[in-house]
Amino acid sequence: MKEEHHRIKPSDGTRMALPPRLVIAAPHGRSGKTTITIALGRVLTERGMVVQPFKKGPDFIDPSWLSVACGRACRNLDAFMMGHEAVAASFARASHDADVALIEGAMGLYDGIGPEGEGSTAHLARTLGAPVILVINTERMARSVAALVNGYRYFEPETDVAGIILNNVAGRRHEEKMREAIGLYCGIPVLGAVPKGPRPDIGERHLGLTPTIESARRDTLIEGIARRAGDTLDIDGIIKVAKRAADRRVPVPVHTATHESGCRIGVFRDKAFSFYYPENLEALREAGAELVMIDAVAGDRLPAVDGLYLGGGFPELYLEELETNRPLREGISAAVEQGLPVYAECGGLMYLCTAIEWHGRRYEMAGVIPAEVKLFPRPQAHGYAEVQVTGANGFFPQGTIVRGHEFHHSRLTATGALRYALTVRRGQGIDGQHDGIVYKNLFASYLHLHALGTPEWAGNLVSLVQRYRDSRFKKHGSMMSGPVEKRQVYGRETSP
Numbered sequence: 001m002k003e004e005h006h007r008i009k010p011s012d013g014t015r016m017a018l019p020p021r022l023v024i025a026a027p028h029g030r031s032g033k034t035t036i037t038i039a040l041g042r043v044l045t046e047r048g049m050v051v052q053p054f055k056k057g058p059d060f061i062d063p064s065w066l067s068v069a070c071g072r073a074c075r076n077l078d079a080f081m082m083g084h085e086a087v088a089a090s091f092a093r094a095s096h097d098a099d100v101a102l103i104e105g106a107m108g109l110y111d112g113i114g115p116e117g118e119g120s121t122a123h124l125a126r127t128l129g130a131p132v133i134l135v136i137n138t139e140r141m142a143r144s145v146a147a148l149v150n151g152y153r154y155f156e157p158e159t160d161v162a163g164i165i166l167n168n169v170a171g172r173r174h175e176e177k178m179r180e181a182i183g184l185y186c187g188i189p190v191l192g193a194v195p196k197g198p199r200p201d202i203g204e205r206h207l208g209l210t211p212t213i214e215s216a217r218r219d220t221l222i223e224g225i226a227r228r229a230g231d232t233l234d235i236d237g238i239i240k241v242a243k244r245a246a247d248r249r250v251p252v253p254v255h256t257a258t259h260e261s262g263c264r265i266g267v268f269r270d271k272a273f274s275f276y277y278p279e280n281l282e283a284l285r286e287a288g289a290e291l292v293m294i295d296a297v298a299g300d301r302l303p304a305v306d307g308l309y310l311g312g313g314f315p316e317l318y319l320e321e322l323e324t325n326r327p328l329r330e331g332i333s334a335a336v337e338q339g340l341p342v343y344a345e346c347g348g349l350m351y352l353c354t355a356i357e358w359h360g361r362r363y364e365m366a367g368v369i370p371a372e373v374k375l376f377p378r379p380q381a382h383g384y385a386e387v388q389v390t391g392a393n394g395f396f397p398q399g400t401i402v403r404g405h406e407f408h409h410s411r412l413t414a415t416g417a418l419r420y421a422l423t424v425r426r427g428q429g430i431d432g433q434h435d436g437i438v439y440k441n442l443f444a445s446y447l448h449l450h451a452l453g454t455p456e457w458a459g460n461l462v463s464l465v466q467r468y469r470d471s472r473f474k475k476h477g478s479m480m481s482g483p484v485e486k487r488q489v490y491g492r493e494t495s496p
Contacts, residue, residue: 014251014252014254015249015250015251015252016092016093016096016249016250016252017092017247017248017249018091018092018095018101018128018129018245018248018249018250019052019095019096019098019099019100019101020099020100020101020239020242020243020245021095021100021101021102021103021128021130021242021245022100022101022102022103022130022131022132022133022162022238022241022242022245023056023103023104023105023121023124023125023128023130023131023132023133024036024037024040024102024103024104024105024132024133024135025105025108025109025121025122025125025132025133025134025135026105026108026109026134026135026136026137027108027109027134027136027137027148027152028107028108028137029106029107029108030137031135031136031137031167032135032137032167032168032194033104033105033135034062034065034104035225035229036135036165036167036192036194036229036233037053037066037069037102037104038065038066038069038222038225038226039069039225039226039228039229039230039233040102040229040230040233040235040238041053041066041069041070041102042069042070042222042223042225042226042230043226043230043233043235044070044099044100044102044235044239045069045070045071046226047235049099049100050072050097050098050099050100051070051071051072051098051099051100051101051102052070052072052075052094052095052098052100052101052102053066053067053069053070053072053074053075053101053102053103053104054074054075054076054077054091054094054095054101054102054103054104055074055075055076055077055103055104055106056076056077056078056103056104056105056106056121056124057076057077057078057106057107058076058078058081058384058404058405058407058448058450059076059106060274060275060276060277060312062074062104063075063076064274065218065222066102066104068218068219068222069222069226070102072098073278074278075090075091075094075278075279076277076450077090077091077103077124078119078450078453079118079119079123079124079127080113080119080384080403080405081384081403081404081405081449081450081453082450082452082453083452083453084127085251086452086453087124087127088127088128088250088251089250089251089252089253089452090279090452091128091250092250092252093252100239100242101130101242103124103125103128103130105121105124105125105132106121107121108121109121109122109132109134109152109159109161110122110152110155110156113384117156122156122159125159125160126158126159128245128248129245129246129247129248130160130245131160131161131162131163131241131242131244131245132159132160132161132162132163133162133163133164133165133191133238133241134149134152134161134163134164134165135165135167136148136149136164136165136166136167137167137168138166138167138168138169138170138174138178139168139170139196141178142174142177142178142181143177143178143181145166145178145181145182146178146181146182146184146185146186147185149161149164149182149185149186149188150185150186153186153188161188162188162189162241162244163188163189163190163191163237163238163241164182164186164188164189164190164191165190165191165192165193165194165233166178166179166190166192166193166194167194168194168195168196169193169194169195169196170195170196171195175193178190178193179193189234189237189241190234191233191234191237191238191241192229192232192233192234192238193232194228194229194232194233195232255286260288260290261287261288261289261462261465261466262288262290262466262469263288263289263290263306263307263462263465263466263469264289264290264291264292264304264305264306264307265284265289265290265291265292265305265306265307265308265309265461265462265465266291266292266293266294266302266303266305266307266308266309267281267291267292267293267294267308267309267310267311268294268295268296268308268309268310268311268313268348268351269293269294269295269311270294270295270296270297270298270299271297271313271314271318272296272297272313272314272315272317272318272321272322272347273296273310273311273312273313273315273347273348273351274311274313275311275312275313275345275346275347275448276311277450277451279450279451279452280309280449280450280451280457280458282451283451283452283455283457283458284309284458284461284462286458287458287459287461287462287463288462288466289307289461289462289465291309292305294328296322296325296328296351297318297321297322297325298321298325299325299328300325300327300328301327301328301331302327302328302331302332302335305340306340306341306465306466306468306469306472307340307341307342307343307461307462307464307465307468308332308335308340308341308342308343308344309342309343309344309348309461310342310343310344310345310347310348310349310351310352310444311345311346311347311348312345312346312347312348312408312448313347314347315347315350315351315356316350316356316358316375316409316410319356319358319361319363320363322351322363322365323363323364323365329364329365329366329367332352332366332368333366333367333368336352336368336439336440336441336442337440339440339441339468339471340441340442340468341394341441341442341461341464341465341468342368342441342442342443342444343395343443343444343461344442344443344444344445345444345445345446345447345448345449346406346407346408346445346446346447346448348444349369349437349444349445349446350365350373350410351365351366352365352366352368352369352442352444353365353366353367353368353369353371353372353373353412354367354369354370354371354372354414355372355373356372356373356374356375356410357372357373357374357375357413358374358375359375368439368442369418369437369439369442369444370415370416370417370418371412371413371414371415371416371418372412372413372414372415373410373411373412373413374410374411374413375409375410376409376410376411377409378409379407379408379409380408380409380410380411380428381406381407381408381427381428381429381446382406382407383405383406383407383427384403384404384405384406384426384427385403385404385405385406385424385426385427385428385429385435385446385447386401386402386403386404386424386425386426386427387401387402387404387422387423387424387425387427387429387435387436387445387447388400388401388402388422388423388425389401389402389421389422389436390421390422390423391419391420391421391422391436391438392421392438393421393436393438393443394441394443394460394464395421395443395457395460395461395464396421396454396456396457396460397456400454400456401425402422402447402449402454403449403453403454404447404448404449404450404453404454405447405448406427406428406429406446406447406448407448408446412430412431418430418434418437419437419438419439420434420435420436420437420438421436421437421438421443422434422435422436422445422447427447428446429445429446429447430445430446435447441464441468
């Protein structure tokens with residue numbers, strides 16, 4: 001079986017110069033790099049600079065906060081899902097009009113997916129020719145900070161560790177000792193010292209920070225973070241570091257104009273479903289689709305659409321409201337039976353199942369997929385995933401290799417007869433071996449993919465949606481989808 005793993009080729013377009021840029025990294029997670037990046041993004045934006053934020057890795061939540069802080073959509077940079085050429089091209093395209101590009105790293109600076117640090121934050125910094133500012137949690141540390149700094153500075157000497165921000169500093173004497181040691185042994189600037197103490201609390205849960213779409217206090221929190229951390233940062237020194245980034249041009253594919261297809265794709269976009277890469281939505285629009293945002297929590301009936309894209313999020317936190325919204329659930333169930341194309345990821349997969357059980361209570365969902373979902377305290381899948389398309393479906397050619405990531409606390413139980421399109425090569429999928437449930441024109445999986453790493457996805461989805469729309473128009477003289485009087489849902493006859 002032929003394998004296809006699409007990547008953007010360096011010869012596919014023109015070359016763009018990269019703007020001033022820097023990477024905010026740390027020796028390990030929970031060092032404070034997210035808070036520092038949010039603060040820096042807001043402070044630079046308030047200075048009148050155009051700041052383009054990026055997040056290294058597949059995370060959805062940190063980018064939501066960086067987007068608000070900088071007033072521009074944060075983009076993910078992930079070599080595993082996207083490929084190195086696509087990472088560089090995406091970076092160049094998104095930041096071409098920015099005064100500075102701000103990249104938040106992930107985990108520790110040198111943590112990657114292989115023994116030589118492939119895909120690490122340091123690897124990304126070298127790929128983009130970006131200097132690194134290292135945020136260090138200095139609790140219970142003084143002169144030893146210099147040894148840590150030099151270890152990170154010289155571990156991979158080609159990584160440009162250009163500045164240090166000291167976080168959780170106990171007081172003036174503590175700060176003076178660390179500045180003196182770094183100046184004596186390291187010779188690189190300390191660009192900020194953030195004091196230990198109470199700080200604005202964004203809030204966390206099992207997948208990380210609370211997404212901004214759920215936070216009524218997001219602007220107040222960001223302002224508080226910016227005031228507290230921003231006052232302690234050497235902003236001029238940080239800008240100087242960004243401007244010393246290496247001159248670099250990268251190949252960027254030329255986007256060809258796409259005529260509008262006339263088809264409408266509904267997208268769940270609300271506090272329960274908010275995990276979407278901007279490039280995925282853009283790719284659907286570039287393929288000719290009009291996107292119709294749907295509030296699955298507070299909305300009403302299914303609007304007139306020709307297809308659906310149900311992304312991930314935290315449906316488990318809004319189960320009562322999702323269950324109460326019966327008209328939407330039943331409208332989607334009926335439309336799927338009529339052949340409505342639906343592409344669902346993770347949270348969207350959960351919503352399409354019969355029910356979700358959490359904390360001992362069962363909540364009715366759309367009932368399209370004959371399986372129930374159970375939530376567990378610990379993650380059931382966490383990390384990168386790779387699958388091969390081995391079953392017939394309307395979205396991917398057989399033989400295609402698709403890369404993405406998984407992060408969820410749920411598992412499918414009480415499953416009926418399921419047809420799968422994907423064989424798991426890395427990751428967990430539905431049962432450790434399979435993913436990609438297919439039913440009529442529905443495709444649902446735990447895999448989050450990125451459109452730049454799987455460029456055929458958007459065009460295939462829009463083509464399927466347009467074929468469905470055209471067939472309905474020929475049959476009924478109408479382009480609108482909606483419920484029918486009675487429908488069969490896996491052998492059960494129900495009424496709207």
